Amino acid sequence: MLRAIPFGWLLAFVAVPCLLLLAIAFSATAEGVPPFAWGRFSLEAWATLTEDSFYLEAFLRSLRVAFTTAALCLALAFPMALALARAPARWQPALVLAVLLPFWTGFLLRMAAWVGLLRDQGWLNGVLLGLGLVEEPLPMLYSTPAMLLGMVHAYLPFAVLPLYATLLRLDRGLEEAAADLGASAFTVFRTITLPLAAPGAAAAFLLVFIPAAGEYVVPEMLGPPEAQLVGRALWGAFFQDRDWPLACLLAVLLLAVLVLPIRLFQRLENRP
Amino acid sequence: MLLAIEGVSKRFGATLALDGLSLAVAGGEFVALLGGSGSGKSTLLRLIAGFEAPDAGRVLLRGQDQAGVPPQARPSAMVFQNYALFPHLSVFDNVAYGLRREGLPQLDVAARVQQALALVGLEAMAGRRPHQLSGGQRQRVALVRALVKRPPLVLLDEPLGALDAALREATGQELRALQRATGATFIMVTHDQAEALALADRVAVLEAGRLVQCAPPRELYERPATRFVAGFLGGANVLDGVMGADGLLHCAAAGCALRLEAPPAPGTALAVALRPERIALAAEGELPAENAATGVLRGVVYQGAGWLCTVALAGGQSLRVQVPADRAVPPEGVPVLLQWPAAANIPLAG
Structure with a gap:
């Protein structure tokens, strides 16, 4: 029952x-x-x-963006998770909290903050112009890098946490055994830590990839207007x-x- | 001397795990580090392997100071308590791991691994993963993984601890045979006194980070140096007394007088160990003047090979007495007479 x-x-x-x-x-x-x-x-x-090839292209573009986002998150999350798991036990709750802290602010607010930072009259351009490093504002907002920046910012905690959980469970004795058998620190990482963390890494990748594929808000606020993603196409079909x-x-x-x-x-x- | 440990100390926070411990081990020896939990025996092993650095003192391997030498560069190999087999690698790859790090050609690796697995009868298991093996098989893989590099020094952390009792004795004998066959030096950490006595050439007893006594098993058992060793090995009784003018050691708490084989000067305070199995228990009889006591039988525990009796003596102390299984034990609460030969009295240093 x-x-x-x-x-x-x-x-x-x-x-x-x-x-x-x-x-x-x-x-x-x-x-x-x-x-x-x-x-x-x-x-x-x-x-x-x-x-209409527009829709197929939007699909493929979405999958490509999701893949890039997941790969970038994984590359950033692995060293973060490793540092978390290897930090002294009494610091770990505070460090995990720091990873989760962005969630305490509204998602839209965080993305809007990027707009404020990256737009032509934004903070970054203000600083660059003020220092005389550029003559006219750099067009940063509404570009693929800006979109990926926002995506990585939004999804990074989803990659850090499963990796952290995996690395925390990893028996340190295995790494000691490998070192005792003559493996250098790098070889220990390559032959023991990395393969044993692989399921966690795959989980981290998919946890980012799956929601990122249908993401609508970030590409809409930060991404290039001409390259539409499936989320935007869906919204357009529904509301417009x-x-x-x-x-x-x-x-x-x-x-x-x-x-x-x-x-x-x-x-x-x-x-x- | 293969290994020399010179006055090493190690502190973890507020606890002093090792306290100025020194120990020398010759090539080809089998040494057991025996002690209770918190005695520092595992810390000593990790210090020799290079996983910990001593706060003070030196670890010398073949006369070379190992300070700053990482585990991978030391000639020792460790067998971990829970075996630490790599779960994502096959038995073959686990055993081959150390050889591959040496950059040995693939064919030589295969030959050495096969040979090593054959040594412990696990050739057929080469393709299995560790989780597909029984506890005893896992233990042998861990052992072979350490031995395949032919290290001069093998460190074993409670190697039999995770095995069930039936398997422990046979595996222990196998361990001993392997040590003889390879000629390697074995240093084994254990909390099991029977295991230490059965397998080791010498047993080093540790208490609170100090080496209390290091001696061959028989000497350790028959001539324990201290109260702790006497109690830890075989649960000996310890009688405290003062030498009298009559040449006997008078023990007030036990209410008896002991004749010693080499009595010290009158007035000397002395502790004496008395093994439970050396005491004869009788229901009645005449009390001799020395090496005997009367008391009341307080408890009887059946142990298979015999009975362990607790006898409350007239002076207030209790003695543990072992009675062979084929003897009759009087009922509890009955007055009994205890007797033992003078040779059973072992004077202790501390």
């Missing part, structure tokens, strides 16, 4: 909404509220998607074009694309 509760929850809040989305995706558009006709089957949305079937199809497809990394993540979590 108790086991039925999670399944009931998943059925009500995951499976049923997904099926609703799918049903809307293959309905015909219509005038009115909501702007589609229940039960009138149509492949209109599917046809738009396959004919009022094409609900197309928006629903995009949402379901994004979920379908992410099923593979989600399954990978689950397999890592369930490893003994």
Whole structure:
């Protein structure tokens, strides 16, 4: 009976909404509220998607941005997590708190702060101009680097925490044994620490990759306007074009694309 | 001398783990470091391996001061308490790990590993992961991983501690045979006195970071130097007394007089160890003038090989007395007579 509760929850809040989305995706558009006709089957949305390369490009661009974000987060998170796990035990709660501290400020506020820092009349350009290092403001905002900066800032804690947990569990005796058998500090890291932390690293990567693929706010606030991502395309279809079937199809497809990394993540979590 | 430890001290925060300890170990010796928890025996082992640096004193390997020499550069190999086998590597790769660090050619590595695994009968397990092995097999992999580099000094931290009792004795004998076969020096940390006595050439007893006594097992058992050693090994009784003018040691708390083989001058205060198995227990009889006492049987514990009896003496002290299993033990609460030969009285230094 108790086991039925999670399944009931998943059925009500995951499976049923997904099926609703799918049903809307293959309905015909219509005038009115909501702007589609229940039960009138149509492949209109599917046809738009396959004919207009804009959507496929947005998908691929999103996956590329998510991959880059996850890779950057992993590269930054590994040394951070290692330093955390190796810090004296009495400092660790405070250091973990420092990693989580950004969450205490609103997400939108943090992204807006980047806008204030990076825009042409922003703080950074103000300093550069003031020091005479540049003649005119550097165009930093609304670029791919600015977007990646915001993405990494937003998602870094998600990468640090699983890695920290993994490295904390790692038996230091194994590293001592490797050193005792003649391995240099670097070889110990390469042959013992790194492989044993690999499941944690993969989990960290996926925990960033999965939400980053559908991210809408950061690219919208900091990213280049011309290169649209799937989140932006979805928003546009829903709110600007009022094409609900197309928006629903995009949402379901994004979920379908992410099923593979989600399954990978689950397999890592369930490893003994 | 392969290993010389000269007056090493090590402090962790407020606790002094090692307190000016010195010990010399010759090549090919099997030395057991015996002590309770907190005696500093594991710290000493980690100091020799290079995982800790002494606050004072020196560790010399083949006459060379090891200060500042990292574990990877020391000629010792360690067998860790929980074996510390690499979980992501096969048995073969675990054993090969040290050889590969030496940059040995792949073929030589394979040959040496196979040979080493054959030594402990684990050739068939080469492809397994550590978690697929039994506790005894894991222990042998850990041992072989250390031995395959042919180190002159092998450090073992409670190598039999994680094994069940049935396996412990056989594995201990295997360990001893391997040590003989390889000719390597073994230093084994243990809290099990039976293990130390059975396997080691010499047993070093540690108490509160100091070396109390280091001697061959038989000498250690028969001639314990201190009260602590006497009690730690075999649970000897200790009787305190003062030499009388009659040449006997008068023990007030035990209410008896002891004849010693080499009595010191009258008036000397002296502690004497008396092994439980050297005391004969009788239900009744005439009390001899020396090396005997009367008391009341207070407790009897069956131990398989015999009975361990607690006898409350007239003077207030209690003695542990071991009675062979084939003898009848009187019921509790009965007055008993205890007797022992003069040779059973072992004078203690402290």
